[in-house]
Amino acid sequence: MPKLSYLKALNRALGDEMDADHDVFVLGEDIRVAASNLTAGLFTRFGPDRVVDTPLSEQAFTNFATGAALAGLRPVIEFQIPSLLFLVFEQIANQAHKFSLMTGGQCKVPVTYIVPGSGSRTGWAGQHSDHPYSLFAHVGVKTVVPATPADAYGLLLSAIRDNDPVVVFAPSGALGVREDVDFSTLAPVPLGVGRIAREGSDVTVVALGHLLQDALAVADELAGEGVSVEVFDPRTVYPFDVEGLAASVAKTGRLVVIDDSNRTSGFGAEVLALAAERFELATPPRRVTRPDGAVLPFALALDRAVQPGRDQLLAAVRDVLTSGGHR
Numbered sequence: 395m396p397k398l399s400y401l402k403a404l405n406r407a408l409g410d411e412m413d414a415d416h417d418v419f420v421l422g423e424d425i426r427v428a429a430s431n432l433t434a435g436l437f438t439r440f441g442p443d444r445v446v447d448t449p450l451s452e453q454a455f456t457n458f459a460t461g462a463a464l465a466g467l468r469p470v471i472e473f474q475i476p477s478l479l480f481l482v483f484e485q486i487a488n489q490a491h492k493f494s495l496m497t498g499g500q501c502k503v504p505v506t507y508i509v510p511g512s513g514s515r516t517g518w519a520g521q522h523s524d525h526p527y528s529l530f531a532h533v534g535v536k537t538v539v540p541a542t543p544a545d546a547y548g549l550l551l552s553a554i555r556d557n558d559p560v561v562v563f564a565p566s567g568a569l570g571v572r573e574d575v576d577f578s579t580l581a582p583v584p585l586g587v588g589r590i591a592r593e594g595s596d597v598t599v600v601a602l603g604h605l606l607q608d609a610l611a612v613a614d615e616l617a618g619e620g621v622s623v624e625v626f627d628p629r630t631v632y633p634f635d636v637e638g639l640a641a642s643v644a645k646t647g648r649l650v651v652i653d654d655s656n657r658t659s660g661f662g663a664e665v666l667a668l669a670a671e672r673f674e675l676a677t678p679p680r681r682v683t684r685p686d687g688a689v690l691p692f693a694l695a696l697d698r699a700v701q702p703g704r705d706q707l708l709a710a711v712r713d714v715l716t717s718g719g720h721r
Contacts (some may be wrong), residue, residue: 398575400568403543404510405434406580407550408470412440415468418554421446421455422472422697430474438491456482456507462491463503468554471505476512476524479561487533490559506553508562511569511602513654514690517697518566523690527563527602528664531632536560536585538630541606543573544627548583554587564655567604588675590642594624597648597711600639600665601625607651608704612711621715631661639665640672648714649679652707657683677717680710 405637412418418545419440420433426447428434437445448455452473459469473479479486486507493501514523530537536558540546546564553560591606592613601609606627613623626642626676627636643649649669653662669679682702 395574397572398454398547398577400540400543400546400564400571401431401510402566404432404508404549404550407547408433408554409436411551412436412444415554417466418468419444419446420472421448421459423448423450423474427470430472430510432472434509441494443678452478452481453485454588456485457489457503460485460493460503463490463505464493464501465654469506470554471507473507473509474481474511475522476509477521477564478524479507479509479526479530480524486559486561487530487535491533492533492556500578501555503559504554504557505559506562507543507559508564510549511563511566512563513565513567514697514701516566517692517694519690521528524698525563525565525654527561527631528661530561530631531634531661531664532659534632536630537586537632538562539603539628540564540629541568541591541601541603543571544575544580545583545627547580549629551582553642555582558610560585563603565603568607571604571607581608583629585630586635588626588628588630588635588638591627592622592623592625594646596622596646597650597714598624598639598646599707599711600628600649600651602628602631602653602661605654605702607696608707609652612704612707614628616711621711623711634664634668635655636668636672638713641707643669643673643675647674647676649673649675650682650707650710650714651679652682652702652710654702655684655685656688657681660684677714680714682706682710694708
């Protein structure tokens with residue numbers, strides 16, 4: 395069975411959807427030369443009308459995409475740096491996102507915004523290392539964070555086909571993930587439906603994007619100690635699969651979330667609030683996050699130290715297992 399990398403899965407999905415739907419086009423900075431490799435080969439295949447290099451004005455071309463979507467096209471914008479989303483937050487959250495709602499569904503704005511390299515694992519420093527998926531979920535914009543190549547392919551297809559704006563975060567730490575894939579089985583993955591990445595019975599760990607690999611590694615380590623960890627991959631931050639997580643926690647009675655966003659008002663905080671409102675837990679839940687107000691340093695060792703990782707997750711899981719006794 396051939397291997398497929400996460401980044402090539404995104405590239406394959408974009409090319410397949412451009413083949414299938416001539417209303418789909420991609421725009422962004424330096425995409426014809428495929429600076430991030432997301433758009434590799436697409437300019438040769440589809441030409442200048444559908445692979446559009448833009449000036450260095452994110453606010454301008456983001457609103458241009460909104461207009462194109464209102465006119466019936468399906469733009470896909472590549473942002474090479476996650477912090478550029480701060481520049482265009484008004485264009486996405488206050489314009490594109492609200493047109494459908496404010497017109498009673500008369501307008502559709504099917505724009506996909508993709509960041510192939512969000513977060514940091516390679517010392518991208520303070521202004522390049524953000525992971526603001528919680529920010530878009532907070533305002534109700536559909537927000538996707540795939541963890542595997544197959545999900546990267548399927549969720550990007552669903553994002554492009556959706557009639558609302560969708561932000562797709564492709565974490566830097568996941569881009570090199572490879573898995574065996576039968577290409578004939580690649581298919582759209584519905585937004586808002588999580589999955590159990592590993593079955594378990596003692597504790598549920600919720601992990602997004604690249605952190606899924608850390609969660610699975612911790613589960614493997616604890617299995618050697620007789621602990622059964624269930625790993626839940628939400629796939630989408632908004633809409634969130636509440637019922638899927640509820641079923642998992644009903645089985646395990648314990649919950650830990652690992653989240654590569656800042657602690658206050660982050661995704662992890664939302665999952666813990668949901669747990670407090672909805673779930674019966676044997677022990678208080680835990681979250682592993684970036685610190686409050688985190689700004690990642692350039693020095694690689696410090697960059698890694700600020701991000702949530704396996705050691706912190708292992709400690710959190712052990713903590714919920716020992717609080718109140720092991721089930």
